[in-house]
Amino acid sequence: MPLRLMEIYLPETNDDAISEFIDDESIVKFWQERSAETGLLVKMILSVEQTEKMLDKLEQRFGGKDGFRVVLLPIEATIPRIKGNSIEEEPAPDKSTKPDNGENEILRISREELYSDIVDSTKFTITYAAMVLLSAIVAAVGLLQDNVAIVIGAMVIAPLLGPNVALALATTLGDFDLGFNALKTNLLGISIALGLSITIGYFFPVDPAIPEIASRMHVELPDIVLALASGSAGVLAFTSGASISLIGVMVAVALMPPLITFGLLIGSGNVTGATGALLLLITNLICVNLAGVTTFLVQGIRPRKWWEAAKAKRAARLAITLWSVLLAVLIVVIIFSQKS
Incomplete structure (x- = not known):
């Protein structure tokens, strides 16, 4: 299943501001680094069909901050290969429930x-x-x-x-x-x-x-x-x-x-x-x-x-x-x- 690398630039090094996204089950891998020039740089790997929901959440939370930017990049391959919390091993979604936001669980880009x-x-x-x-x-x-x-x-x-x-x-x-x-x-x-x-x-x-x-x-x-x-x-x-x-x-x-x-x-x-x-x-x-x-x-x-x-x-x-x-x-x- 296609993956995307999402780079999130925040002007403030505020761990509390980004901590709510760390436990999101849609994130395959997550890491962050700090810089005096860019502030907080957060990187996450997630499946292609989850990128739109994550982008909406990020824009809603940080959209009004100066210097906020998200860069979305396609992933061709990773070494070592992603295992454990990989997309292939995620349980199938419950078809009896549908998301309230009206978005279909169909594989597509954001x-x-x-x-x-x-x-x-x-x-x-x-x-x-x-x-x-x-x-x-x-x-x-x-x-x-x-x-x-x-x-x-x-x-x-x-x-x-x-x-x-x-x-x-x-x-x-x-x-x-x-x-x-x-x-x-x-x-x-x-x-x-x-x-x-x-x-x-x-x-x-x-x-x-x-x-x-x-x-x-x-x-x-x-x-x-x-x-x-x-x-x-x-x-x-x-x-x-x-x-x-x-x-x-x-x-x-x-x-x-x-x-x-x-x-x-x-x-x-x-x-x-x-x-x-x-x-x-x-x-x-x-x-x-x-x-x-x-x-x-x-x-x-x-x-x-x-x-x-x-x-x-x-x-x-x-x-x-x-x-x-x-x-x-x-x-x-x-x-x-x-x-x-």
Whole structure:
């Protein structure tokens, strides 16, 4: 089970202030040292799913003190190996009782660590723009040549996972700034890919009968299932520390091919086919975000402060309601279009 090293800096060398945390059963190892420059430095090793609770307790106890800071570091290995009070030997939690703070006992990184990992993906940089541009070129070539391998290659380099997961996290936490940056980066990335694909479609012949293109000119119910699974897997990649690059391919599969198909068909003047591709793109965007917000809520991601939690709860309810209504409307449209 993953472990974290937590370094706590306190300006006052007050043993009583930190003694209440020493007996916490979630701490695997604990030690402290004093310095005239830094004051009291406390270090503890604890399991990854316990870090958020400990961070909340520390901030509540020492948050108002000048010089207070917590540094959280991942642990790759320790020598000697941790034994005795190791995580593997802890008794299983009593499933008949649930914590009163509403947090689920699910293995995931802390809220602060998750936020730190995701916030960088909302920044629109030259690298992000270049990766979107390159993935759009590769995807367009793969679609025009009806080459599945090339299309998959485009999905590997498409940087679409971060901004979409960030948008879902912003909704869950009620964080307007994070949501604005995520939405901006998403829209700019989509605009770059769309503009390039329209240009390619204008100058190169686009045959709508190509299977890779034709399959993305309409929406079917399995496409909805794929997009929902992609959104949930994308969130789990961040919260569990799984391979983000590999799972990011799933999100890219749901978004990049229909986006490029839409642009190619618009550029070639095929408005009818482009409408179907646009419907698929919108459906996938709704499903990815709906699944992302739902997965965050199921994993117990909440703001720490109660007034922030109330705002986040309203934002999450509104988002889930909006996405669900739109998805229901799209499903009705899909069913009627298939019958006709």
